[in-house]
Amino acid sequence: MQNGYGLMAGGADEDIELAMPVFDALRPEGDRADSFVHVGGVGAGHYAKMVHNGIEYGLMQAYAEGYELLAAKDIIKDLPGTFRAWQKGTVVRSWLLDLMVKALDEDPGLASIGDYVEDSGEGRWTVEEAIANAIPAPAITAALFARFSSREDNSPAMKMVSALRNQFGGHATRPAN
Amino acid sequence: MQNGYGLMAGGADEDIELAMPVFDALRPEGDRADSFVHVGGVGAGHYAKMVHNGIEYGLMQAYAEGYELLAAKDIIKDLPGTFRAWQKGTVVRSWLLDLMVKALDEDPGLASIGDYVEDSGEGRWTVEEAIANAIPAPAITAALFARFSSREDNSPAMKMVSALRNQFGGHATRPAN
Amino acid sequence: MQNGYGLMAGGADEDIELAMPVFDALRPEGDRADSFVHVGGVGAGHYAKMVHNGIEYGLMQAYAEGYELLAAKDIIKDLPGTFRAWQKGTVVRSWLLDLMVKALDEDPGLASIGDYVEDSGEGRWTVEEAIANAIPAPAITAALFARFSSREDNSPAMKMVSALRNQFGGHATRPAN
Amino acid sequence: MQNGYGLMAGGADEDIELAMPVFDALRPEGDRADSFVHVGGVGAGHYAKMVHNGIEYGLMQAYAEGYELLAAKDIIKDLPGTFRAWQKGTVVRSWLLDLMVKALDEDPGLASIGDYVEDSGEGRWTVEEAIANAIPAPAITAALFARFSSREDNSPAMKMVSALRNQFGGHATRPAN
Numbered sequence: 001m002q003n004g005y006g007l008m009a010g011g012a013d014e015d016i017e018l019a020m021p022v023f024d025a026l027r028p029e030g031d032r033a034d035s036f037v038h039v040g041g042v043g044a045g046h047y048a049k050m051v052h053n054g055i056e057y058g059l060m061q062a063y064a065e066g067y068e069l070l071a072a073k074d075i076i077k078d079l080p081g082t083f084r085a086w087q088k089g090t091v092v093r094s095w096l097l098d099l100m101v102k103a104l105d106e107d108p109g110l111a112s113i114g115d116y117v118e119d120s121g122e123g124r125w126t127v128e129e130a131i132a133n134a135i136p137a138p139a140i141t142a143a144l145f146a147r148f149s150s151r152e153d154n155s156p157a158m159k160m161v162s163a164l165r166n167q168f169g170g171h172a173t174r175p176a177n
Numbered sequence: 178m179q180n181g182y183g184l185m186a187g188g189a190d191e192d193i194e195l196a197m198p199v200f201d202a203l204r205p206e207g208d209r210a211d212s213f214v215h216v217g218g219v220g221a222g223h224y225a226k227m228v229h230n231g232i233e234y235g236l237m238q239a240y241a242e243g244y245e246l247l248a249a250k251d252i253i254k255d256l257p258g259t260f261r262a263w264q265k266g267t268v269v270r271s272w273l274l275d276l277m278v279k280a281l282d283e284d285p286g287l288a289s290i291g292d293y294v295e296d297s298g299e300g301r302w303t304v305e306e307a308i309a310n311a312i313p314a315p316a317i318t319a320a321l322f323a324r325f326s327s328r329e330d331n332s333p334a335m336k337m338v339s340a341l342r343n344q345f346g347g348h349a350t351r352p353a354n
Numbered sequence: 355m356q357n358g359y360g361l362m363a364g365g366a367d368e369d370i371e372l373a374m375p376v377f378d379a380l381r382p383e384g385d386r387a388d389s390f391v392h393v394g395g396v397g398a399g400h401y402a403k404m405v406h407n408g409i410e411y412g413l414m415q416a417y418a419e420g421y422e423l424l425a426a427k428d429i430i431k432d433l434p435g436t437f438r439a440w441q442k443g444t445v446v447r448s449w450l451l452d453l454m455v456k457a458l459d460e461d462p463g464l465a466s467i468g469d470y471v472e473d474s475g476e477g478r479w480t481v482e483e484a485i486a487n488a489i490p491a492p493a494i495t496a497a498l499f500a501r502f503s504s505r506e507d508n509s510p511a512m513k514m515v516s517a518l519r520n521q522f523g524g525h526a527t528r529p530a531n
Numbered sequence: 532m533q534n535g536y537g538l539m540a541g542g543a544d545e546d547i548e549l550a551m552p553v554f555d556a557l558r559p560e561g562d563r564a565d566s567f568v569h570v571g572g573v574g575a576g577h578y579a580k581m582v583h584n585g586i587e588y589g590l591m592q593a594y595a596e597g598y599e600l601l602a603a604k605d606i607i608k609d610l611p612g613t614f615r616a617w618q619k620g621t622v623v624r625s626w627l628l629d630l631m632v633k634a635l636d637e638d639p640g641l642a643s644i645g646d647y648v649e650d651s652g653e654g655r656w657t658v659e660e661a662i663a664n665a666i667p668a669p670a671i672t673a674a675l676f677a678r679f680s681s682r683e684d685n686s687p688a689m690k691m692v693s694a695l696r697n698q699f700g701g702h703a704t705r706p707a708n
Contacts, residue, residue, distance in 0.1 A: 273445065
């Protein structure tokens with residue numbers, strides 16, 4: 001199997017041992033420590049997987065912001081080639097970077113893809129855990145909110161900002177679309 | 178004059194004194210200290226006005242986020258009345274709150290107003306100064322970025338996030354609109 | 355009473371009417387609509403008060419960022435006077451601004467006050483509601499996270515960023531304090 | 532050479548061709564397209580490198596936030612092992628993740644490392660470019676501001692928030708340290 005899973009399990013030692021054949025079957029071949037971890041007690045595996053996905057939100061957002069910055073500049077003539085050049089020897093090399101290269105190979109300007117992004121819950125849980133533990137998580141939260149924004153056709157908040165600017169400064173509003 | 182200006186001037190004492198009749202004519206009646214300040218040296222007045230406007234960005238964004246939170250809940254039956262009740266005796270009472278009440282009086286659901294919000298530069302300058310002085314300014318910056326987002330029909334960054342989710346998870350993308 | 359409460363109540367009409375004498379006793383004198391609102395059904399009053407406090411977090415953070423920007427510049431000679439000049443006739447005039455003026459009157463450089471800021475829960479609830487309703491609330495969230503950060507003596511996240519910079523770039527770390 | 536550079540060059544074709552032997556000597560062995568890109572016109576190489584580093588800020592911050600979330604939970608018994616398990620087969624696998632594993636191998640709790648993080652300028656430039664191009668970049672900016680915060684012993688902004696809470700709510704402030 002080329003891409004297995006990174007497996008994170010929680011529970012008592014004896015229960016983990018009992019289930020180990022299942023985990024062994026799912027993870028990539030090679031050293032067990034490579035893709036499996038007994039994280040801790042019951043629930044620890046889910047927690048670790050949640051954090052994994054929260055990090056994933058932040059990583060994708062960071063790459064995506066960089067992509068937009070490059071895409072906005074006329075001076076950049078070879079954007080896909082730039083990401084390709086980063087795949088070896090740079091600090092930002094990663095599997096997600098490889099996927100960006102692949103996505104741009106398939107559709108150089110992402111012309112066929114809308115900017116509406118779902119979230120599947122783990123980002124929310126990560127931010128909720130950050131709040132519950134009084135841990136600042138601004139990058140991961142920014143990624144989550146960017147997805148929320150992407151799904152709003154007509155932001156009530158921004159309508160209000162526009163209304164306020166009109167009230168105090170006479171700044172023109174745009175008609176609702 | 179009911180609403181004058183808050184005047185912030187920078188320069189040498191003698192130059193400020195020379196221009197004082199102009200400032201006196203512009204500010205609201207009453208004590209000079211009410212609406213005029215000799216902030217400091219040349220440039221200090223502009224700097225203070227820039228910060229004033231940066232704060233204004235943050236305040237409007239905070240109110241607007243609260244407005245959206247209230248507008249989203251069916252349980253809230255009297256949203257304009259809620260803001261009206263806040264105008265006296267609460268921590269958030271302000272002129273901007275008064276303007277929110279006025280805006281909702283004129284158009285209760287802001288149905289006529291689009292969610293596209295310009296920026297007139299001072300927010301950008303404020304964040305640039307924050308960066309130049311290594312000062313974290315997350316709330317004001319959030320307000321600025323929310324305006325940038327409001328003006329993007331088709332966010333390249335969010336297209337990329339959608340493309341990445343499709344690459345690794347087979348999550349469906351939406352077609353570009 | 356100079357400062358009463360802004361009262362937000364939820365419940366059935368008949369129950370609100372029954373409790374009205376209590377609300378009347380608590381709110382500032384004047385028109386009932388000034389400081390009282392029957393927001394909606396059961397729970398709506400608490401929800402509105404929560405949003406009020408969430409907004410409060412954002413407003414305070416915006417003012418505080420502006421304060422820091424002004425405090426950092428040598429060119430600004432009269433910072434308290436600047437806030438005082440904003441109290442009439444500017445867009446950012448508010449009760450919180452009045453309190454900033456008062457706080458700086460009492461302690462011009464806030465020399466006696468630490469930078470450790472508690473939160474009393476409503477900010478967290480507001481952000482949790484934002485998440486539950488898929489509403490971006492970046493300014494209010496920034497305010498909440500700034501408080502969390504203010505209470506961390508030794509941020510594990512920033513230790514990790516420092517460790518990573520050392521790993522890939524040989525950038526010096528600082529010893530733990 | 533195990534780790535070369537990812538090289539991004541800007542300029543006219545003939546100038547790039549002239550300098551190509553230098554680039555060839557610096558990049559890792561293998562296909563030229565692997566680690567070299569002629570990005571575009573003069574300045575494009577620097578711009579791309581700046582964006583690379585901006586992304587790097589965001590990636591590190593996302594990993595670091597996840598690290599802190601894991602480190603805060605007693606239920607997590609094997610934090611280094613968790614990151615190690617992510618190195619193959621997960622969405623967040625990357626060179627930076629490998630470095631996190633290495634850093635935790637060397638100092639499991641990062642006990643020897645302070646939480647003071649410098650910035651070397653590229654993060655600032657990235658955010659300035661975001662602002663100049665009206666592009667929202669909240670995750671990268673969050674990473675930059677987190678570094679600024681990490682270097683403040685005594686945040687004037689948070690002192691003001693504390694002072695305001697004391698003014699309106701009588702909330703106790705902490706004495707300055």
